[in-house]
Amino acid sequence: MTTALVGGFGLRISRTTSDFYVASRTAGPRLNAAAISGEYLSAASFLGVAGLVLVHGPDMLWYPVGYTAGYLVLLLLIAAPLRRSGAYTLPDFAEGRLESRQVRALVSVFVTGAGWLYLVPQLQGAGLTLEILTGAPDWLGPVVVAAVVVLSVAAGGMRSITFVQAFQYWLKLTALLVPALFLVLAWQGDGRPGLPAAAPALAVSAGFGRADHPLYATYGLIVATFLGTMGLPHVVVRFYTSPDGRSARRTTVVVLALIGAFYLLPPVYGALGRLYASELPLNGDADAAVLLLPGRVIGGAGGDLLGALVAGGAFAAFLSTASGLTMAVAGVLAQESRGVRHFRLATVLAMGIPLAGALLMNGVPVADAVGMAFAVSASSFCPLLVLGIWWRRLTPPGAIAGLLLGGGSALLAVAVTMGGAAPHGWAHTLLAWPALWSVPVGFLAMVLVSLATPGRIPAGTSAAMARFHLPESIASAGGALR
Incomplete structure (x- = not known):
């Protein structure tokens, strides 16, 4: 509700094209860092990391x-030049x-x-959360999230979404931190039990989380997350x-601190x-561990209240990341017109396609699905940005070849x-x-x-x-890329 209200209020403060696309370039480091952290900490962070640790240790x-170290690479190589x-x-950057x-x-x-x-795993995570908590059909969560996101983005664009996502970061942090404190206290009250020495490995079906060559898979994950961000x-x-x-x-430095603090909690x-x-991995519900633990460990009214807080944080995760992605994709789809009306129409299309995908697909762990998006980003945009910023000999045919092959x-x-279809x-x-x-290959x-x-x-x-x-004060005479 708060997300919808803030997004709707954005209609009152977002008037110009610059407001809708880049918040008129007025977001300070602390506000912008909270907003970046809010949209970056997705369903994979809130639910998926805990589910993977539950299954694989x-x-x-x-x-x-x-996910965190990727921002260090971004800070060192592209943050300031990109701005x-x-x-x-x-x-826009590529053409300029x-x-x-x-x-x-x-x-x-590729951006689209x-x-x-x-976006697909964000919507699927919303369906899982609503189904676990209320027994609602699994299609209802994606539809609710899609409707709220379209309203928020179309109403106020980047300016209002910045405030929404900053609020959602602190909501997500609180939603994991407070229940985690009570869970740890309950674990200590149980005598701090550990897994039996002879405990069997948790069984999982052959799929995304299982690797026949785990060392290679680990390095593949490291490269994707370090360079994909x-x-x-x-x-x-x-x-x-x-x-x-x-x-x-400065924004990137603050982001490192904010997401580093958050990622202490899902494990x-x-x-x-x-x-x-x-038993959750056996039932295919490992991603639901964060939602179910307060009720299982604490129980009673206290467990219900903590579970409700976690659920609120989960929906904040879906909404904030989905809002940022929809904003980015809509900006690309409406790039030829640069008008507010066309941006709003593009917002509906930007959310409509992944909503259809989320309703048709299931069974993909959210963290693994997001990891695949990181792999695509690392293979296409990382070479383009690094070489485009630091290597003056990059040519259009070279960029096209790298994008297509990588x-x-x-x-x-x-x-x-x-x-x-993979064997x-x-x-x-x-x-x-x-x-x-x-x-x-891309490089x-x-x-x-x-x-x-x-x-x-x-x-x-x-x-x-x-x-x-060069600093803006020196290079301003050259104008900006358009």
């Missing part, structure tokens, strides 16, 4: 480590840097695809709202779930895996965790094809590079 702690580009969206409509169109396709791929469309668009490059860097739920809810191969691998053994592992080979393709086409280096490369790397 400490090996899954690489997920929160990777100085002056773009509204990632396709490479002076190519073809590159812009291809980046738009990655955004939709990331910088290209996630809803993360990238946030840096365009900072007043300047220095603010963008607590996963560890306690191995003691009090070890991002395209990762997207194909994800499609095969999510469709259930077992090495074939399954390579397709389910593609980043370890698709990211190098190599961009470098080699660019070196083979030196005559295609854009004429404005030197001016663009100066704008990326």
Whole structure:
């Protein structure tokens, strides 16, 4: 309700195109960092990490480590230069840097695809939460979240969503922290039990979470999460709202602190779930551990109240991430018109396609589905951003080749895996965790094809590079990329 009210109020304060797309570039570091953290901490963070720790144990702690460390890479390599580009969206950056409509169109396709791929598990998580708590049909949660997100984004655009997502970060942190304290106290009251030494491994079906070659899968996960963060469309668009490059860097530092604090909590739920809810993986409900533990461990009215608080945080996770993704995708879909009316129409389309996907697909653990979106982002946008910002010899043919070979191969691998067509053994592992080979493919393709086409280096490369790397006070005379 609060999300809908704040989003609706955004209609009163968001009037200009700049308000809707980049909050008129007025978001300060603390507000922007809370908003970034709010939209970044998705269903995979709130439910999925605990579910994976419940099923697989400490090996899954690489997920929160990777999700957090990705911002360190972003801080070091692209945060300030990306803001100085002056773009509204990632396709804007690509066209401004490479002076190519073809590159812009291809980046738009990948932004839209990655955004939709990331939106599906948010909506599925909402369906799981509402079904567990109320017994409602699994289609109702996605429909409710989709309706609230469309209302919030279409009403106020980026300016109002910034306040909504900042509020939702603190709600999510409180919703996990307070019940976790009571759960740990209850565990201590039980004599601090541990798993029996001879406890059998938790059985899981052959699927996304199981790897025939776990070491390779771990490295694939690390590469995807470390490098995929910088290209996630809803993360990238946030840096365009900072007043300047220095603010963008400060925002990233605050984000590291905020999400680092949050990620201390889901593993607590996963560890306690191995003691009090070890049957959930057998029923395919590992992602529900966070929702069910307060009732199981504490029980009574107190367990119900804590469970309600967790459920509120879960819905905040779905709403905030879905809002950011919808904002990013709608911005790309409406990029030709730049009008508020077309932006609102694009918002409906941006949410409608993943809503249909969420209603048709099921059985994919949310953290694994999000990990696949990270792999696609790492294989396509990471090479484009790193080379576009730091290597002046990048050419449009090189960028196209890298996007198609790197991002395209990762997207194909994800499609095969999510469709259930991947066999077992090495074939399954390579397709389910593609980043370890698709990211190098993307970088190599961009470098080699660019070196083979030196005559295609854009004429404005030197001016663009100066704008990326010089303080705004020096580079302002050159204007912003448009």
